[in-house]
Amino acid sequence: MDSELMDPWYTLEWFMPSTLKAFSWEYPIFFYLLLAVPLLFVVRWLLRYYFNQKLPVAVSQKDLAASPLNLIRLLPEFLLMLALMLIVTALARPQKTNEKVEQWTEGIDIMIALDISQSMQIEDFTPNRLEAAKKVALDFIKGRLQDRIGLVVFSGDAFSLAPLTTDYDLLRSYINEINFEMIENRGTAIGSAMAVVTNRMRESESKSKVCILLSDGDNTAGNIDPITAAELASAYGIKVYTIVVGKEGLVPYGKDFFGRPNMIENTVDETTLRKMADIGGGQFFRATDNQALVQVFSKIDQYEKAEIKETRFKDTSDYYFIYLQWAVSFFLLWLLLKSTFISNVLQD
Structure with a gap:
């Protein structure tokens, strides 16, 4: 049995290059959608920027100072992006095939x-x-x-x-x-x-x-x-x-x-x-x-x-559910953070 079958879904081993290279992908064409995910968020930001209502607010110059903590408000968007990318990975259907050949x-x-x-x-x-x-x-x-x-x-x-x-x-x-x-x-x-x-x-x-x-x-x-x-x-x-x-x-x-x-x-x-x-x-x-x-x-x-007879057995294991579980986790976390002070409520 593959050692990775014993790993729980929440370990970071599933994202290591060696693990990803070991997979065969049933539908690799879905990987093209990974390029569309960040593009989708760029389009979403542009639509919000140009079409959302703007409320003028008077503030003093000292209140306009930028702070790295302001970047935290982007965390929910980042989590949603990760969730979508992991759904795409699950759709590509990672698999491992163990082919056994018996000859006699x-x-x-x-x-x-x-x-x-x-x-x-x-x-x-x-x-x-x-x-x-x-x-x-x-x-x-x-x-x-x-x-x-x-x-x-x-x-x-x-x-x-x-x-x-x-x-x-x-x-x-x-x-x-x-x-x-x-x-x-x-x-x-x-x-x-x-x-x-x-x-x-x-x-x-x-x-x-x-x-x-x-x-x-x-x-x-x-x-x-x-x-x-x-x-x-x-x-x-x-x-x-x-x-x-x-x-x-x-x-x-x-x-x-x-x-x-x-x-x-x-x-x-x-x-x-x-x-x-x-x-x-x-x-x-x-x-x-x-x-x-x-x-x-x-x-x-x-x-x-002598006539050599051969029997082949293919044992295929699917791993898409691992990445689907990660996607669901990030999506739930996004829903949670979306309703907290971290989000920019003025954007909704």
């Missing part, structure tokens, strides 16, 4: 399946394919909001490294610890990885379930066909994005005795991963260097955004 989102469930087979040590990426993939995965997690993310790693076998979670610090620590020695069996079990992903996500109640599978080769291990695994994932409503990393042709792999990079022939078969993406209703990507891999994850990040 229904997160997406995302499983990242990462190939850690020996071929991911190839250095056509900097420093190698696996480290480049880990870096973009870490950056991808940074950009998510309230999404549950899990990790699956695979080589000759596949296992779940992290369940679906919103503990992003835990996920980052798991990703940093990924290495080639985590799975003893050699090969690339893409089908098995897809099956582990499906098993992790099959009981998910999220409206959007996504798998991002990253590999650099063909399915050479495991006892589950990748296409069959993709069809099973699709049956559970899992959208599949597949990413093939690596260049074709001669690529650096390790170093020789003299520290020079060994060059080996590398071939990439996109057919299986492309078909898996088609079945899973996602998209297939090919990344041949670090920048291309960053762009791939950036595209997926844009595609899979």
Whole structure:
């Protein structure tokens, strides 16, 4: 609650510049009438001066001496002017609006399946394919909001490294610890990885379930066909994005005795991963260097955004009655003083 709501109407805080600036004014056009108020009193004085009856009175010179106390007779007029100006202020309707915005989102469930087979040590990426993939995965997690993310790693076998979670610090620590020695069996079990992903996500109640599978080769291990695994994932409503990393042709792999990079022939078969993406209703990507891999994850990040819902509440408080109370007070005071010796009764 605004602290000024607790202030009584008769405090001078209501006339402080900071208080007046904090208001929004519903009808600011009424402020033009403030200029008319003093003009009204000038016209009123001129009419009285020229049209009121004048009574000649003989007084001595010493009685004509001016005194500052004579100005007191102007006090009732000043109070009436203040009352009118405060009425104009009340008509402008000072308000304070407290707008509250509530946002919420229904997160997406995302499983990242990462190939850690020996071929991911190839250095056509900097420093190698696996480290480049880990870096973009870490950056991808940074950009998510309230999404549950899990990790699956695979080589000759596949296992779940992290369940679906919103503990992003835990996920980052798991990703940093990924290495080639985590799975003893050699090969690339893409089908098995897809099956582990499906098993992790099959009981998910999220409206959007996504798998991002990253590999650099063909399915050479495991006892589950990748296409069959993709069809099973699709049956559970899992959208599949597949990413093939690596260049074709001669690529650096390790170093020789003299520290020079060994060059080996590398071939990439996109057919299986492309078909898996088609079945899973996602998209297939090919990344041949670090920048291309960053762009791939950036595209997926844009595609899979949770819908953010927003509700706005406006709480408007009126304060016109404060200035109206001041106006009434000054008006009553004017009526009181108008009937006392302070007024110039000869003017009425």
